[in-house]
Amino acid sequence: MSDVMLEVKGLKASYGQVDVLRGVELEVRTGEVCVILGANGAGKTTTLRSICNMPIVASSGVVKFAGTDISKSDTGAIVGQGMAHVPQGRGTFPELSTIENLQLGAYVRTDNEVEDDIDRWFQMFPVLKDRKDQAAGSLSGGEQQMLAVSRALMSRPKLLLLDEPSLGLAPIIIEDLFSTFKQINEDEGTTMLIVEQNANLALSIAQSAYVLETGSIALSGPAAQLRDDPAVQEAYLGA
Amino acid sequence: MTLFLQRVIDGLQNGAIYSVVAIPMVLIFKATTLINFAQGELAMLGAFFCFVFAVQVWSVPVAIAAILAMILAALLGMGIERTMLRSFDPTDHLPVVLITLGIFYIVNAFAGDIWNYQVQPDVPNLFPFADGTTVLMQSETNRLGLRIQHDSIAIILSLLVMLGVLHLILNKTKMGLAFRGVSSNTESSRLVGIRVGRILSFGWALACAFGALGAIIVAPRIQLQPNMMLFVLVYALAAAAFGGLDSVGGAAIGGFVIGLLNSVVLGYVADIGVMSSLTAAPLVMPVIVLLVVLWFKPSGLFGTKTIERV
Amino acid sequence: MPYVLEQGSAEHRTYRMAGFGLLILAMVLCGIFLPEFQLFRMNRAMATAVAILGLNLVVGFSGLFALCQSAFIALGAFACGSLIVDEGWDYWMTIPAGMLLAFLVGLLLGIPALKIKGLYLAMSTVAFATAFPSLSKLEFFGIPERTGGANGKEITEKLIPPDWMPIFNEDAPDRYQFLLLSILALFAFWAVGNLVKSRPGRAIIAIRDNEIGAAVSGVDLRRFKVLNFGLSAAIGGLGGVMWAMNSGFVAEQDFTFVLMVDLLVGLVVGGVATVSGAAIGALVVVFGRWLCQTYFDFSLASMIWLVVAVALAMYVSRQQPATEPLKKFMVGAGVFVAAAVAGLALFAAVDIPGLYQLNGDGPLSQAIFGFVLIGFVFFAPQGIVGSWRKLWSRVVQVRPTIPDLPEGAEVLVKDMDALQTSIQSTST
Numbered sequence: 001m002s003d004v005m006l007e008v009k010g011l012k013a014s015y016g017q018v019d020v021l022r023g024v025e026l027e028v029r030t031g032e033v034c035v036i037l038g039a040n041g042a043g044k045t046t047t048l049r050s051i052c053n054m055p056i057v058a059s060s061g062v063v064k065f066a067g068t069d070i071s072k073s074d075t076g077a078i079v080g081q082g083m084a085h086v087p088q089g090r091g092t093f094p095e096l097s098t099i100e101n102l103q104l105g106a107y108v109r110t111d112n113e114v115e116d117d118i119d120r121w122f123q124m125f126p127v128l129k130d131r132k133d134q135a136a137g138s139l140s141g142g143e144q145q146m147l148a149v150s151r152a153l154m155s156r157p158k159l160l161l162l163d164e165p166s167l168g169l170a171p172i173i174i175e176d177l178f179s180t181f182k183q184i185n186e187d188e189g190t191t192m193l194i195v196e197q198n199a200n201l202a203l204s205i206a207q208s209a210y211v212l213e214t215g216s217i218a219l220s221g222p223a224a225q226l227r228d229d230p231a232v233q234e235a236y237l238g239a
Numbered sequence: 240m241t242l243f244l245q246r247v248i249d250g251l252q253n254g255a256i257y258s259v260v261a262i263p264m265v266l267i268f269k270a271t272t273l274i275n276f277a278q279g280e281l282a283m284l285g286a287f288f289c290f291v292f293a294v295q296v297w298s299v300p301v302a303i304a305a306i307l308a309m310i311l312a313a314l315l316g317m318g319i320e321r322t323m324l325r326s327f328d329p330t331d332h333l334p335v336v337l338i339t340l341g342i343f344y345i346v347n348a349f350a351g352d353i354w355n356y357q358v359q360p361d362v363p364n365l366f367p368f369a370d371g372t373t374v375l376m377q378s379e380t381n382r383l384g385l386r387i388q389h390d391s392i393a394i395i396l397s398l399l400v401m402l403g404v405l406h407l408i409l410n411k412t413k414m415g416l417a418f419r420g421v422s423s424n425t426e427s428s429r430l431v432g433i434r435v436g437r438i439l440s441f442g443w444a445l446a447c448a449f450g451a452l453g454a455i456i457v458a459p460r461i462q463l464q465p466n467m468m469l470f471v472l473v474y475a476l477a478a479a480a481f482g483g484l485d486s487v488g489g490a491a492i493g494g495f496v497i498g499l500l501n502s503v504v505l506g507y508v509a510d511i512g513v514m515s516s517l518t519a520a521p522l523v524m525p526v527i528v529l530l531v532v533l534w535f536k537p538s539g540l541f542g543t544k545t546i547e548r549v
Numbered sequence: 550m551p552y553v554l555e556q557g558s559a560e561h562r563t564y565r566m567a568g569f570g571l572l573i574l575a576m577v578l579c580g581i582f583l584p585e586f587q588l589f590r591m592n593r594a595m596a597t598a599v600a601i602l603g604l605n606l607v608v609g610f611s612g613l614f615a616l617c618q619s620a621f622i623a624l625g626a627f628a629c630g631s632l633i634v635d636e637g638w639d640y641w642m643t644i645p646a647g648m649l650l651a652f653l654v655g656l657l658l659g660i661p662a663l664k665i666k667g668l669y670l671a672m673s674t675v676a677f678a679t680a681f682p683s684l685s686k687l688e689f690f691g692i693p694e695r696t697g698g699a700n701g702k703e704i705t706e707k708l709i710p711p712d713w714m715p716i717f718n719e720d721a722p723d724r725y726q727f728l729l730l731s732i733l734a735l736f737a738f739w740a741v742g743n744l745v746k747s748r749p750g751r752a753i754i755a756i757r758d759n760e761i762g763a764a765v766s767g768v769d770l771r772r773f774k775v776l777n778f779g780l781s782a783a784i785g786g787l788g789g790v791m792w793a794m795n796s797g798f799v800a801e802q803d804f805t806f807v808l809m810v811d812l813l814v815g816l817v818v819g820g821v822a823t824v825s826g827a828a829i830g831a832l833v834v835v836f837g838r839w840l841c842q843t844y845f846d847f848s849l850a851s852m853i854w855l856v857v858a859v860a861l862a863m864y865v866s867r868q869q870p871a872t873e874p875l876k877k878f879m880v881g882a883g884v885f886v887a888a889a890v891a892g893l894a895l896f897a898a899v900d901i902p903g904l905y906q907l908n909g910d911g912p913l914s915q916a917i918f919g920f921v922l923i924g925f926v927f928f929a930p931q932g933i934v935g936s937w938r939k940l941w942s943r944v945v946q947v948r949p950t951i952p953d954l955p956e957g958a959e960v961l962v963k964d965m966d967a968l969q970t971s972i973q974s975t976s977t
Contacts, residue, residue, distance in 0.1 A: 054429060079432035091427040093420050095543050104420050107413070108432035155432065274668050276675065296899050322864055323923065332668050334926045336614065337817060340810050341926070344919030345853065352849040352912035353901060469806075473676045480672065522680035523687065529673045533665040 004064075005030045005159050005191045006051070011061035013043070013050045020046045021059070022215040028159070028208075033185050033192045035202040035223065037236055038212035044195040045088050047212065048161045052078055052085050066158060080108045084157035088164050090148040094137025098128055101136050101147055105154030114154070121150035124180070142173040149177075153184065162194045166201070174198065178205055199236040203227045211236070246502045252391040254498020255398040256461060259453030260468060260475035261482070261490040262405070263446035269422040269485045270442030273324070273332075276339040278450060279468030279475065280346040285312035285451020286458045286467075287350055293363035301363045305455050309448040316447030317440045325436065350465035359463040364390075365397075365456055390460055397456050401449060402491050408445070409487065418442055422485065470522060474501075477525035480532045483542020492540065497525060551946040561947060580727050588723040589795065590835055595734040596622075596791035598831035601815045602741055602824070603784030609822035610745060611777050612757030613662060614671035618812050620681035621651045621782040623804035625789020627685065630702045630799040631695040640708055640794060644733075647790040648783040655782020659775035678809045682801035701800025708794045723795075730791050734828075737787060742824045753777050754822075807915070811838075814922045820932025829933050834918075841914035849913050850896070850904040856920055858888035 006028040013021035020043045028034045038044045050059035052075050063071045070078050079085075093101050102121065106114045122129035125146040131139060136147060145165055152160055162181075166174040182205040185192055196202035203209060209226045211219040219226060226232050260279050267275045275281075285308050291297075292304035299307070319342060327334050409415040421428045421438045428435055454468070461467055478497050482489025501524055532539060554561045579591060600622050607615040625647035632638040632646055658677070662670055685696040696702065710717035710725035717725040744750045752773050793799050811834050819830025866881030896904050929936055 052430070054426070056426070074434070075429045076432050076434045079430060085430045087426065087430060091424060091430065093423040093427060095423045096416075096419060100416060100419075104416060104428075104431050104433075107417065107420075151431070272668075274672060291899070291901070295901060322860065323927075332614070332671070333608075333612075333821075334930070336616075336668070336671050337813065337926050338923050340813060341919040341922035344810055344922070345916045348912040348916035348919065349849060349853055352916070353904060470679070473679050476672045476676050480669070522683040526673070526676045526680045529676050530661050530665075533669045533673060534661050537665070537669060 003029055005066055006193065007062075007064040008047075008051065009062040011047065011050055011059065011063065013046050013057050013059040015046075015057055020057075020215055021050065024061075024212070024215070024217055026210050026217060026220070028191060028193050030191055031185075031189050032207040033181070033194065033205055035199075035206040035209040036193070036195045036212055037197070037199050037202070037209060037226075037232075038195075039235075040197070041214075042212045043215045044212055045163050048085060048087075048163050048193070048195055051161065052083065076108075079155065082155075082158035083161065084152035084155050084159070085161040086148045086152045086163060086165065088167065090141075090144045092136040092139075092144050092147055092151070095135055097133045098136055098139070098147055099132040101151050102128075102154050105151035108155055117154055117156070121153065125150060141168050142170065142177075145169060145173075145177060149180075153188075153190070157190065159191045159193065162192065164195055164197060166196060166198045174201060178202070181205060197236075199232070243503070247499065248391060250499035250502030251395055251495055252460070252498070253501060254478075254495035255394045256453075256457045256471060256494075257474040257478045257497055258398055258491045258494025259457060260450060260471050261478040261494050262402070262453075262487055263450040264475060264479050265482070265484060265487050265490040266442055266446040266449070268479070269487075270418060270439055271320075271324070273335050274339070274476075275446075276336065276472070277342040277346060278446070279472040280343050280350070281312060281316060281447055282450035282454035283465065283468045284315070284346055284350060285309065285447070286454035286463060287354060287465075288312065288451070289363050289455045290354075290359060290458075290463060294359075294361045301365055304363060305365060305452060308455060309451045312451035313444035313448040316443040320439055320443040321436075325439065347465060347469075354465060356465055362459045362463045363455070364459045365393075394456055394460060398453070398491070401452065402488070405445075405449065405487060414438070414441055473522055474498075474525045477528045477532075479539075480529055480537075481539055483539030485543060486539065486541035489539055489541035497528060500524060500528070551943050553946045553948050556947050556949045564945070564947075576731055580724060580731070585721045585723045588727045590839060592723060592726050592730050592795040593792070594831045594835040595730045596788045596795060597812070597815065597835055598788075598828045599734055599737050599791060600785050600788030601812055601819065601827040601830050602737060603781040603788065604812050604816055605822065605824070605827055606741065606753070606781040606784065607777055608816065609826075610750075610757060611753050611774070613774070613777075614667065615658075615662065615674050615778060615781065616671055616809060616813070617658070617674040617678040617681070618781070618785045619678050619804050619806065619809035621655060621785030622789035622792060622808070623681055623685065623799075623801070624651045624654060624782075625786035625791075626793040626799045626804070627696045627702075627789075628786070629790045629793035630697070630704050633704050633706055634702060635695060640706070643793075644787065644790050648786045651786025651789070652779045652783035655785075656775055656779040658782070659778030662778055663771055663774055675806070675809075679806040682805050685801045697800060699801070701798055701802070704793060704797045704799070707797050726795055730795065733787070733791060737784060738824060738828070741784070745824060749773070749776075757822075810922075811918065814918045816932075817922055817925045817930075818932055820934030820936075821930070823932065823934040823938075826932050826934040833933075837918070837921075838914045841917055842911075845913055845917075847913075848904060849916055851892070852913070853916065854892040854896075855889070858885050858892065861885075861888055 004027055006026075008024060008026045011021055011024040012019070024043070024047055026034075026036075036044050036047065046057055049057050050061070051063055053059065053063075053070065053073060054075055061071065062069065065078065065081060065083060068081065070081070073081075093104060096104070099118065102118050103114070106117065122132070127143055128147055128150065131143065136144065139147060149162070149165070152162075165177060165181075169177070178201045181192065181194070184190055185205070194202055194206070203223045203226065206223040209221065209223045210217050211226070211232060219229065219232065221229075260282055263282070264275060264278045267273060267278070288308035288311050289301070289304045292299045292307050293301050323338050323342075324335060327338075407415075409419060417428070417433045417438050418441060420431065420433060421435055421442075425435060428438070458467070461471075474497055475494070478493035479490045480493070481496060482491070482493030505524060554564055580588070583591065600618055603621070604615070604618040607613050628647035628650050629640070629643040632643045633640065638646070658674075661673070665673060684692075686693055686698050693699075707722060708726050708729070709722045714725070717728075745754070792803075815827070815830030815834040817830070818833050819828070820826030862881040862885035865884045866877045869877040869880055871877070925932065931939075
């Protein structure tokens with residue numbers, strides 16, 4: 001497999017008349033955890049949506065996923081090629097049961113190990129197993145986040161995009177969540193691109209990081225380096 | 240007592256007819272959050288397709304004609320969705336309401352033109368043993384003496400069978416799961432790899448096929464003519480709202496409830512006086528039901544709360 | 550280069566007078582030169598125009614799906630018929646009576662409309678409009694006697710010219726009715742035109758464009774919505790009385806859901822949220838039907854097949870890359886020819902007489918209206934009036950006056966011209 005899992009060049013995006021991204025460039029190497037930091041409105045969610053070519057945003061530029069140009073591909077096709085996206089706000093199917101949510105996660109798969117995977121995620125998140133026939137909308141915020149992540153992983157993706165996973169969750173849960181991310185990255189080798197406002201925790205599990213400001217990359221580099229950068233500290237780490 | 244039971248049976252049978260148009264509307268609403276005002280007309284067209292295959296032009300056995308008609312109706316529905324409705328933002332309702340009304344006009348006019356606004360005497364009947372009035376349960380004639388027509392039972396049973404099949408499709412197949420996913424959260428469906436466009440087509444195809452089959456089954460009862468579904472539409476809207484616009488089972492129950500209300504309640508209100516015929520003044524009742532339901536509980540009996548934001 | 554007029558200037562006033570004068574001239578010419586049977590139709594068109602005006606007030610300007618205008622027309626017409634025949638009233642008194650009746654029913658319906666939104670309101674009003682003709686046959690309070698039940702009611706006193714107007718022929722009252730109905734219609738249009746520009750009018754439009762914004766700015770939404778419903782119903786009632794005045798006969802079969810859809814067609818074709826659009830739309834609907842029924846005599850099935858073939862050809866050719874226009878055209882033409890041939894073959898194989906002949910007058914015009922409705926939604930959603938305004942604004946433009954700014958205020962808009970053009974195109 002090539003060294004670079006995701007390559008983004010000259011990504012521009014807009015919602016109607018409003019330009020949000022003005023030429024974003026980034027690179028995510030295979031097997032690493034990469035973090036995008038930025039304030040509200042910087043364009044972090046838009047970046048993830050544009051990578052997946054979601055119809056909600058009009059985007060242009062070059063996006064290469066595992067060597068293949070996906071700039072003009074359909075979202076469904078992109079998912080089929082091994083990318084999974086956990087959107088902001090979890091994006092569960094609220095009326096469907098927990099287990100149905102997981103089954104949908106495996107929609108693109110044609111093998112017969114789906115049940116095994118479901119059991120696996122139930123093992124990692126026992127609370128989901130307890131609520132397996134409950135409507136997903138009735139789960140708590142943290143449980144829904146676990147469900148959303150599990151659902152995304154059900155497709156056995158090569159690259160996992162996560163949009164502000166800590167949003168609305170209690171600090172203890174967030175810590176558990178991020179250590180789970182780290183574990184998954186280490187055990188499965190899943191490449192991760194995480195968009196976060198909670199910079200400290202995100203940087204602690206990442207290898208590389210980008211800072212997005214009003215639609216373009218302002219800073220980039222190894223996570224440790226950005227962590228020690230005084231500008232980043234002041235703006236995002238509350239130092 | 241006999242009169243009451245007779246009314247109950249009539250009500251259930253009428254209710255089945257309303258459900259037959261209500262259920263496809265709910266299917267389309269689930270998939271797209273749109274109301275298809277042309278649903279009744281498309282079902283009517285399906286019944287006429289069957290007529291063409293089985294009686295008017297060729298003499299195909301009725302069951303096969305019905306299947307062909309269902310396929311044609313499904314294709315038509317898919318075509319309409321793809322070409323006319325998909326390009327519109329589902330949150331802007333006006334264009335879609337206008338387009339489905341336009342289709343209503345065109346389909347109604349087309350049928351009226353080709354087949355005249357006359358009742359067709361030779362209606363293909365899926366249940367050839369339904370030969371008019373028979374007294375059921377001979378042994379209990381003196382006690383119950385009910386007059387139940389065989390096709391009433393056939394209609395009610397067929398509806399239940401169709402519901403069962405629909406339930407299986409929606410809950411036990413992958414397509415069905417994807418359909419429920421799209422209905423629940425379209426954006427996440429995309430993120431899971433579902434081709435939303437294909438699922439929408441699937442939804443419309445299913446709805447139109449179901450509607451056509453339903454119309455074929457009830458045609459012998461309510462007469463095959465181009466305006467057969469005009470009033471049924473009103474009852475169907477009420478049934479769908481009553482049951483909850485995104486609940487298929489709810490629409491079925493809604494249909495039966497409204498049929499029963501129509502037959503039993505109105506039957507006893509002597510002033511209004513007109514009986515449970517589909518073309519008489521009791522159209523008032525579904526309008527009242529609609530207003531009451533949508534005022535007090537817009538999500539209906541079994542719908543999910545989220546549809547209130549429509 | 551468009552000729553620019555300052556709003557409120559003397560030039561502008563002359564421009565408006567000229568426009569109005571042209572309108573009056575056109576109507577006078579119609580009144581003098583059109584034959585009687587066309588005037589009958591013109592009268593029907595004016596009643597329809599007033600009805601569409603009312604419909605526009607709710608659907609166009611307010612954005613609410615009140616799809617039951619046909620019921621309000623019926624109310625006005627039945628009121629007129631019953632008051633004249635059963636109570637011995639005079640035609641003129643039935644106008645306020647019919648409007649009041651419709652207004653009250655409209656208010657009643659407006660109350661549930663407060664809570665029932667969007668598609669649900671559409672469902673409810675469609676149901677109501679479809680059920681209304683049946684309502685007029687309900688054996689309650691002697692309703693069928695008043696409405697004529699299933700057979701309709703002849704208004705025995707026709708609207709005929711009085712003796713002191715010798716220019717009008719008593720045996721051919723359509724011309725006289727044209728005069729009266731024109732005055733009524735002009736008055737209605739003038740009133741609504743002013744309403745839309747006034748403060749309450751702005752409030753109504755604000756409800757459509759931004760409900761939350763309107764509420765925050767202090768607009769009492771509930772009161773306005775309900776009043777709006779009532780008002781639009783009252784105008785519909787006026788249209789109904791005009792209808793009865795013209796035809797002298799009221800029957801429930803005239804006020805079915807088909808009338809409702811016709812009104813919508815008129816609304817969309819004329820121009821949603823425009824005052825003059827109602828008149829244009831009414832002319833199209835009434836005379837369109839007549840033209841179709843009189844002159845068009847081709848097979849409906851063929852027409853539908855052709856339209857579908859054209860649409861299919863356009864759809865397929867649009868899928869082709871835009872860089873190869875010749876290929877696009879060939880593909881489109883090819884699809885069309887294939888579809889046409891398939892159609893011919895199909896019609897030949899299937900021996901249904903209805904495919905070749907036209908069965909009666911109704912279906913063809915109905916189908917054409919359906920296509921027109923869909924066509925306008927797709928290609929000209931702003932209607933004839935909206936499109937005309939865009940074109941005309943290249944010839945003459947009215948520049949709205951900027952209100953006097955307080956001392957020291959700065960105008961922050963960079964492109965005043967563009968702003969003024971956009972303001973103009975959203976006015977009535």
